[in-house]
Amino acid sequence: MKRLDTSEIIFKILAYVLVTLFALATLYPFIYTISASISSKNAMDAGAVVFWPVEPDFLAIKAFFQEPEQGVRLWRSYTNTLFYTFFGTIFSMGVSIFAGYALSKSKLLFKRQIAFFIIFTMWFSAGLMPTYYNYQALLVSNRWGIIYGFGVQAFNIILLRNYFQGISQEIEEAAVVDGANELQLLTSIYIPMSKSAIATVTLFYALSRWNGYFWNRILVSNANEHPLQVILRSIVAESGDSETGFDYPYSLRSLAYAAIVLSVIPIIIIYPYLQKYFAKGVNVGGVKE
Amino acid sequence: MNLEKERNIISYKELEALREEAIFNEMEKSKVQRYWLTLKSQWPIFVMLIPVIVFFLLFRYRPILELVIGFKSFDANITNNTFASPWIGFHALQELMFGTKEYTVLFWRAFRNTFTISMYGLLFGFPIPIILALLFSEIKSDGFRSITQVLTYLPKFISTVVITSLLFLMLRPGQADANIQPGVINGFLVWLGAVPNETNLLGNPAYFRSIFILSDIWEGAGYGSIVYFAAIMAISPTSYEAAKIDGANKLDQIRYVTLPGMAPTLTIMLILRIGGILSVGYEKIILMTENEVHWVLDTADVLSTFILRLGNVYGSSAGLSLPPDLVRAFSTSADLFNSFIAMFLVLGANFISRRVSDTSLF
Numbered sequence: 001m002k003r004l005d006t007s008e009i010i011f012k013i014l015a016y017v018l019v020t021l022f023a024l025a026t027l028y029p030f031i032y033t034i035s036a037s038i039s040s041k042n043a044m045d046a047g048a049v050v051f052w053p054v055e056p057d058f059l060a061i062k063a064f065f066q067e068p069e070q071g072v073r074l075w076r077s078y079t080n081t082l083f084y085t086f087f088g089t090i091f092s093m094g095v096s097i098f099a100g101y102a103l104s105k106s107k108l109l110f111k112r113q114i115a116f117f118i119i120f121t122m123w124f125s126a127g128l129m130p131t132y133y134n135y136q137a138l139l140v141s142n143r144w145g146i147i148y149g150f151g152v153q154a155f156n157i158i159l160l161r162n163y164f165q166g167i168s169q170e171i172e173e174a175a176v177v178d179g180a181n182e183l184q185l186l187t188s189i190y191i192p193m194s195k196s197a198i199a200t201v202t203l204f205y206a207l208s209r210w211n212g213y214f215w216n217r218i219l220v221s222n223a224n225e226h227p228l229q230v231i232l233r234s235i236v237a238e239s240g241d242s243e244t245g246f247d248y249p250y251s252l253r254s255l256a257y258a259a260i261v262l263s264v265i266p267i268i269i270i271y272p273y274l275q276k277y278f279a280k281g282v283n284v285g286g287v288k289e
Numbered sequence: 290m291n292l293e294k295e296r297n298i299i300s301y302k303e304l305e306a307l308r309e310e311a312i313f314n315e316m317e318k319s320k321v322q323r324y325w326l327t328l329k330s331q332w333p334i335f336v337m338l339i340p341v342i343v344f345f346l347l348f349r350y351r352p353i354l355e356l357v358i359g360f361k362s363f364d365a366n367i368t369n370n371t372f373a374s375p376w377i378g379f380h381a382l383q384e385l386m387f388g389t390k391e392y393t394v395l396f397w398r399a400f401r402n403t404f405t406i407s408m409y410g411l412l413f414g415f416p417i418p419i420i421l422a423l424l425f426s427e428i429k430s431d432g433f434r435s436i437t438q439v440l441t442y443l444p445k446f447i448s449t450v451v452i453t454s455l456l457f458l459m460l461r462p463g464q465a466d467a468n469i470q471p472g473v474i475n476g477f478l479v480w481l482g483a484v485p486n487e488t489n490l491l492g493n494p495a496y497f498r499s500i501f502i503l504s505d506i507w508e509g510a511g512y513g514s515i516v517y518f519a520a521i522m523a524i525s526p527t528s529y530e531a532a533k534i535d536g537a538n539k540l541d542q543i544r545y546v547t548l549p550g551m552a553p554t555l556t557i558m559l560i561l562r563i564g565g566i567l568s569v570g571y572e573k574i575i576l577m578t579e580n581e582v583h584w585v586l587d588t589a590d591v592l593s594t595f596i597l598r599l600g601n602v603y604g605s606s607a608g609l610s611l612p613p614d615l616v617r618a619f620s621t622s623a624d625l626f627n628s629f630i631a632m633f634l635v636l637g638a639n640f641i642s643r644r645v646s647d648t649s650l651f
Binding site (some may be wrong): 015102 | 324327328331333334335337338340341342344345347348349350351352353355356358371421423424425427428433434436437439440441442443444446447448449450451454455457458459461463468469470471473476507510511533538539540571572575576579580593596597600602603617620621623624625627628632635
């Protein structure tokens, strides 16, 4: 047993206390949100919900499943978000994997120039308004526009490239002798061997699609194509009207908290499985060239 | 037989000459031709590069061309083409920076606010992930540490809309006459006696920055600690033991072993932070202020949100009435101003850091 001096013991106790406090502060809004979403109208109106649910009756959550008035727009936007996330991630991953793979080839012609072409966008971007006018000029204002106009990040391409570069050349050479072409090399050697990097990048892309708000809101004019975040925003804003809401069997605040719960659930469910990947992603993402 | 042998020797010589000629021809082939041959052999890889090049040209480089609209008037009734519009030179930028109208006042207000919010962010938001990483590194129980770490990363994965919605709901003011309770955090502050019952925290310019920075810390400190934690873990334990033999207590160890050990990481993160001083996230601010009374913008309006309001894209454009054909010129000029200062900041921070500590991004 190593000996600890007083200062070390004090620091250790301090570390445990502060980390616990910070973790609790992180957790609290989540617990409160769940409690508020399932508590009764009486409890919410009386301000009785502080931590645990009070008189839970689940009415606000049920409203989204049973009342067309609340349910239709939420589930339509949910479907839209699933669409944006699914196709958007496939698009972003396809482009990024091809790009990362091509840039990992040591003998690629114009390799430095192409890498610079991509990395430059990390240091300089045109800014909000020119980007907006550009999207307008290219008519990226429908569902598919949101898919193909967004979500390819230089950082993620470099991350994949760095990972592909780390894969041993000998396996590739053996496969080339067996007559494998580039596409076969990519799909049967590089992709299976970089599962963790691919999982990390997929996670980043999928999250940014799932959480996307701003560009969807200003570019997509058809309300039927709005994603979850845009609808969630209006449900929460409506809960602020003090005049309405007396006719409902649940508090409008509970309804807003319930919408938040429903929108975050998929992330909370996959989070424990995926959290091991992104910590890695942060560390392998160094830019070299 | 003899003749045949001789002919053979001649043909060897001929062969040699032919070979030399071939090599000579090969060298004489133009560079372009050789590039073309390599290109031909690498065509599958270039096909793979087509999507990314098209994407970056259309959505990353074409907007840079759109920057010229900052020096042009644009009237959709005359032409929808940015590049065919008439030039107006630096008029918009000049007007915006040195004009006498309200937009000049609001422009500089946005500039000041951006700096103030960033400075507060630097002062409070930058050290906390470092402290958190130090604390995590002190916890030797793997189970407890990974649970708390994973928990504190979680908010980073939650959307800005959800976070600002939580702020909106939890900080809501109460209404005594309508029998409406304040949001839970507001209620707690009322209970503590810190604020009166009807205080609208989110709509108050005096509280905006604190709420913005605190929620940023809640959201990002855990995730931000990952990179520092990795740097601390990379420090060899023998350094600590050597320091202890020299009689160093815990604070000395942090000061003389841990901090120097993570200095390169600290420098890089600081450069990134300083480079991003002008890019305060607009999404969060527009979401926080959208439903509030207009005067919260006194402290909340930053350059990016100002640009969006100036361009009539998002948020109220009150006080920013512009001739319609100059809307694009003004908003893009403001954007250009923003980008150039941002680039200057990145390069400057990088230069200083290279001078001072031999660590730099590029």
